[in-house]
Amino acid sequence: MPKRESALRVLLIEDDAILGEAIHDHVVMQGHGVDWVKRLDEAALALDAVPYELILLDLNLPDGLGLNFLKTLRRGGNQVPVIIVTAQDQVAMRIEGLDSGADDYLVKPFDLAELRARLSAVARRYAGAPNPETTLGDITLDLTRKSAERAGKPVDLTSREWAVLERLLRHRGGIVSKSDIEESLYAFGAEVESNTVEVYVSRLRKKIGADAVTTVRGLGYKAGA
């Protein structure tokens, strides 16, 4: 059996139907999983739900500027590789894009072979270590489906619960403060004053096991026992 590059979970943010479909199909044909959204708010929702390994980001979207989205993403600590897809072949934009935290830049109409090459590059990076974020104790997490399994039994998690869990897993081994988690729940601005985080940690423990999250009194929480 030939060596296979690992499949990626790709988030495609593109509002143009034709171009989007072309990209989508092409990426799927490479064996990757693609979720295709057309607006930034949908993208934010999807990102809350799924830990993508690659984002393809169009810069001209109906509901906002892609660059700001990217900046916010990076500011939130998200390190996922981002490839910008845009028609604007201007040096200034290109520099600004890379400066905002993009890993690469595709100018449309681009050669689909080029897209394939970059996908492969990212996929190779992800091959090897088989998703260290997918197990936690006796729980198996299916990160693409927002579901977890525990002793064979499927467990459904809501998007908020996943947001908390994901935050904890990204800092695996490290302590995550409550305010940190809170910020990942309520995108910048929408302050919430209560013990929401405590409630979600409680709900999480109920669903995936009490020892999945450890309380560090006075500091926050961390994943695992």
Place this chain on the structure above:
Amino acid sequence: MPKRESALRVLLIEDDAILGEAIHDHVVMQGHGVDWVKRLDEAALALDAVPYELILLDLNLPDGLGLNFLKTLRRGGNQVPVIIVTAQDQVAMRIEGLDSGADDYLVKPFDLAELRARLSAVARRYAGAPNPETTLGDITLDLTRKSAERAGKPVDLTSREWAVLERLLRHRGGIVSKSDIEESLYAFGAEVESNTVEVYVSRLRKKIGADAVTTVRGLGYKAGA
């Protein structure tokens, strides 16, 4: 489920002798079976006789336009993967090709390695489960006739219902947003603001089973349970 590449039955539609021979030899060397025709009427005959798994289509043929051929093919419900081979490296043509139902696009003179890669991709798709897009739970779908069977009993679907179902199946395993489905219903531009998609999903579930479509709250739908 391990994926195995299988030999493909390939139909090559190309009138240029030299280029045709190059492609033909190359594909044969990959272990696939190739029928080479030079005119569209011959192609139509061949397609009637053999269930090809892949078509390599040149756009400049003596007896007609390849694009029209492709459109007719798709209109007839034929879902076989089509890779367009042409010298015309123009964005408009490229988009029109993909829009007409092509799966991919090769600009000649192209890299033969690229051709090989795409062949492999298609072959991989065909390996393993035979036609994964034609069954869904206990339902059998005849994609060429736009009809479905459930436990032997035929189920009639309207064109809109089919559009929704097809969209879900094309993205099998992935989540399809409502706006995504909506755009596949109302060809680009004709915006509709309502819960049309919800209604069709509801009707679909009624006809082919409630578990045929799963709701992913806040994100969209996906095929299967």
Place this chain on the structure above:
DNA sequence: GAAATCCGTTCAGGCTGGTGTCAGGTTTCC
């Protein structure tokens, strides 16, 4: 050409489940 049928669309009302808040209880630390 009238009647019947089918289909697409819209609307309204009902339902479900995610979310945030609170109160009272439990644990931890000094």
Place this chain on the structure above:
DNA sequence: GGAAACCTGACACCAGCCTGAACGGATTTC
């Protein structure tokens, strides 16, 4: 013991979703 920090069951609210019903246009039938 007492205070601070944390846990968790309960509950009300509401966005999102489902679906029956009805309307109008298109097509078919007689």
